[in-house]
Amino acid sequence: MGTLLTISCYIFTFSPSFCIFCRFIAHDPVRIILFFLGSFFWLVSILFSSLIWLLLSQILPKPQSFFLAISTSILIQESSRIAYFLLLKAAQSGLNKITKQGQISVAPGVSDLQNSRHMLGLVCGLGMGVISALFLTMNAFAAFSGPGTIGMPEALLKSTVDVNRAGKYLPAFYSASALLLSCFHVCWTIMIWDSCHRFGRMPTAYLPGFAALITHFAVAYLDS
Incomplete structure (x- = not known):
């Protein structure tokens, strides 16, 4: 029963x-690479967040260090999205230099970043969301x-969370x-990348990125 x-x-x-992976990603090798690269960027951001949390827990009391670590983790995650966008933008510039006029690019999904940034945001954001x-x-x-699981929170092992909050x-x-959460990461990546693309061109370019940051904070603190 537990396995089922x-x-x-x-x-x-x-x-x-x-379903999203099969519909939009599985048919394109470049998108598959970008999907897993998005997962890698998220893992790196969590690694740095964990190190900061470990440092803060040694300095501050537990409640303060916990919420400060959450805030820092969110900022690092959003910074990783921006870094990922800049990496793809640099890759686009390099591919455009080696691709002759009228010739098909060796990586169309990357070199067409300006016209398909929302699709690439979906691909890369899904990688972050899944992991x-x-x-x-x-x-x-x-x-x-089943029993005997290593790494479970003590509250779950004692059924306190189960009884007091969610029950069955x-x-x-x-x-x-x-x-x-996986859907949120897709939306946040699309919004952040849209702001990065339009930054300096439109006075309201920061609004999607700002909304993504605020909603990320809201989701994190509501879930905590």
């Missing part, structure tokens, strides 16, 4: 991401499958949270 529950949770969580959803759920889903619907809540 775990499989069901994974299917519920990652079905939308799988973040996996990090959010894998320990909890492992606990649902805890697996569904975890799955829904991870599903929404």
Whole structure:
């Protein structure tokens, strides 16, 4: 029963991401690379966030260090999106230099960044969203499958979170949270990249990026 529950949770969580991947990414090798590169950028941002949290936990009391670490992690994640955009923009410039006029680019998905930045934002944001959803759920889903799971939070092991908050619907809540998180990362990446592309050209270019940052903070603190 636990195994069936775990499989069901994974299917519920990652079905939308799988459909998007099959529809927009799987047919293009360049997009597949960009998808996994997005996951790599998110992992690097979480690595730096973890180091900062470890440092803050040694200096500040736990509540203050926790919320400060969350804020720092959000800023680092959004900075990684900007860094990813700048990397693709630099790759676009290099590919345009080696591609002759009228010739098909060796990597059309990258060299056409100006015209397909929203699609590339979807591809790269989905990579970030899938890996973040996996990090959010894998320990909890492992606990649902049976006892003896290493790395579970103490509250879950003692069923305190289950009893006081979600009850029998805890697996569904975890799955829904991870599903929404993957979708949020797609939206945040598209919004940040749109602001980066239009920065300096339009007076309102910062609005999508600012909205992405505010909603990221809101989601993080509501979930905490």
